[in-house]
Amino acid sequence: MSWSPQYNRLGPPKAPKRRYPNPILTQLECEHHEVAIRDYTQEINHHLSDLERSSIVSMEMIDLQPEIKWYMRPYLLDFLLEIHQTFKLEPQTYFLAVNIVDKYCSKRVVFKRHYQLVGCTALWLAAKYEDKKSRVPTLKELVIMCREAYDAETFVQMERHILSTLEWSVSHTSLEDCLQLIHRDMMDIPTKHEIEKIARMFCEISTYKRCLLQAPPSLIAIAANLLACSVMDTPIGVVHFYQAAEKYVNEFDDDATFDEDLENQLPAVVSPFLSGYSEDTIYEISKISMVLLLAFQECSQSLLNKYVDQAPTVSRFIMHKAFVMEQFPSLEESTLLGADIPDHVHQNILSLLLLHLISADYDNNEVPFTAFEQPPQFMAPPQMPQSSPLTTPPSASSMSVFSEREYGMIHDTPISSPVDRYVQAGKRKRNWYVDDSPLNSKDRGVLM
Structure with a gap:
């Protein structure tokens, strides 16, 4: 029996193999967790x-x-x-x-x-x-x-x-927490996982915009979820929105909820409206949705690489809704949420979010899918007097969010946005935006 020397391996230790948990055990743990926190909602x-x-x-x-x-x-x-x-x-x-x-x-x-x-x-x-x-x-x-x-x-x-x-306090109601509150109460549908990814992409886009820093995270999450449901062409987000709004109104109805034992208790918080619900909530959500759609056309390459399967779906949605996008007012970013938008633009945003389609009565989780079969009717902008010529609205992607021109930098910002590359690739390859399947490696190389 021959002896062989043992050599010590140099360098950092190898990371252990990652063991994935059993999916059945994970599902059981999530169900028990939901039962455990039900009393503390x-x-x-x-x-x-x-x-x-x-x-x-x-x-x-x-x-x-x-x-x-x-x-x-x-x-x-x-x-x-x-x-x-x-x-x-x-x-x-x-x-x-x-x-x-x-x-x-x-x-x-x-x-x-x-x-x-x-x-x-x-x-x-x-x-x-x-x-x-x-x-x-x-x-x-x-x-x-x-x-x-x-x-x-x-x-x-x-x-x-x-x-x-920060006085040793880093707690924060993040956009992911608000999204989890929304998706926890939504019905299970086959496209729910894809809706979560698109909504999370819009939430990450919102972190790039200065004007959304002072917007409540709950409203941004609601707008992102409604946009994701509109992109996936499903009314489940709108049904959940109106059910939560109706629950909020009934919760604070004095005649319906009067109870002497609840007089000295804090008012109930109805999720996902953590900042409350009022007549202006839908108006604020429509403006946030407008900002998110405009921001997507200027999003960075890092976001497009992270959501390489979801970005083409959103770009197709924007292509189909180009008539509504062209009517968005061209305002300064600092005053985008504080300014008033025209009525026809507000109505078109509601149509784009499918918020106008809930007119039928519904009960519990029964969704009136027949009410969503008709396509939304978009309103045309008011006609200008003939004396003043009509001008083409400025393109939302004419100036990138990474523009350094005003700070005296040498390099110019490219005029085309990353979404333009998706649009041009879709024109060259017609089967790309007709087929809803994820892009394969060959098509992805063309797009990138």
């Missing part, structure tokens, strides 16, 4: 509602930053998205990290050379708060991701500084 909704009101970021304070400008925000978010996707972190981790960055920038002066450090440290904190311990990136990995621009001790110091600035 109102307490959870109250807590999320209080957090939503207290975690709104001030845009005016971020405007006072001497070096950090809004055109730098997309570059940082693209970088965080790539790290988030590399480590396969939870969806709420990204939203919490963005909120930590915004709250820190609204309270402290951040220099340009430290902006990436703040973003990576915020993602590190959010991963500790939301993810499993095995998925939290290590200090060495963060240093490598930043190409050794900062050392490990710098991340530890920044973590301590962020926590002390």
Whole structure:
């Protein structure tokens, strides 16, 4: 029997093989979890509602930053998205990290050379708060991701500084929490998983827009879910919206809910309306939907790469609704939500979201699908006097969200948006946007 020497392997230890849990056990655990938290639903909704009101970021304070400008925000978010996707972190981790960055920038002066450090440290904190311990990136990995621009001790110091600035409170009602509240009460349909992905894509797009920082996350999630249901051509989102609105109205009806024992208790919070429901709620949702549709035409390549299977579906939807998109008013981003939109544009957005189709009576989960068979009727804009010539509305993608021209940069921003590439590829390959199946590798190479 011959003896052979044992050689020690050099280098870092290999990561253990990831073991996927049993799907049946996972489903049973989720069902038991729903039963366990059923008695605490109102307490959870109250807590999320209080957090939503207290975690709104001030845009005016971020405007006072001497070096950090809004055109730098997309570059940082693209970088965080790539790290988030590399480590396969939870969806709420990204939203919490963005909120930590915004709250820190609204309270402290951040220099340009430290902006990436703040973003990576915020993602590190959010991963500790939301993810499993095995998925939290290590200090060495963060240093490598930043190409050794900062050392490990710098991340530890920044973590301590962020926590002390936020008074050791990083809780936040994220967009993912609001989406989970919506999808928890929705009926199970075959396309529900795809609706969740498209709604999450719109929620991530909203983090790039300055005007949506002060919008309640619950309204943004509702608008994203309605848009996703419209893209998938299903009325389930509208049915859930009106059922929740009717429940909210009945909850606060004095004649129907009067009870002496409930006099000294807090009013109930009806999900997903964490910020309440009023006559202006639908109007605000329509404006948020308009902002999200316009923002999709300027979204970054990182988002398109992450949602490579869902982006063509949304682009086809925008192509089919080009008549409505052309009527969107061209306003400044800072006044987009505060300005009034014309009545015909508001009605067309409601038609686009299928909010006008719920006219029949429904009971519980019975959906009047016959009411959705007719296509929505879009209103034409009011005719201008003949003395004034009609002008073509400006293109929503004529100026990219990454434009640096106003800051005196040398490089020009390309006029075409990433969506234009999908449109041009769809014209060359007709079977791409007729077939609803996911793109294969050959077509994907043409589109990208």
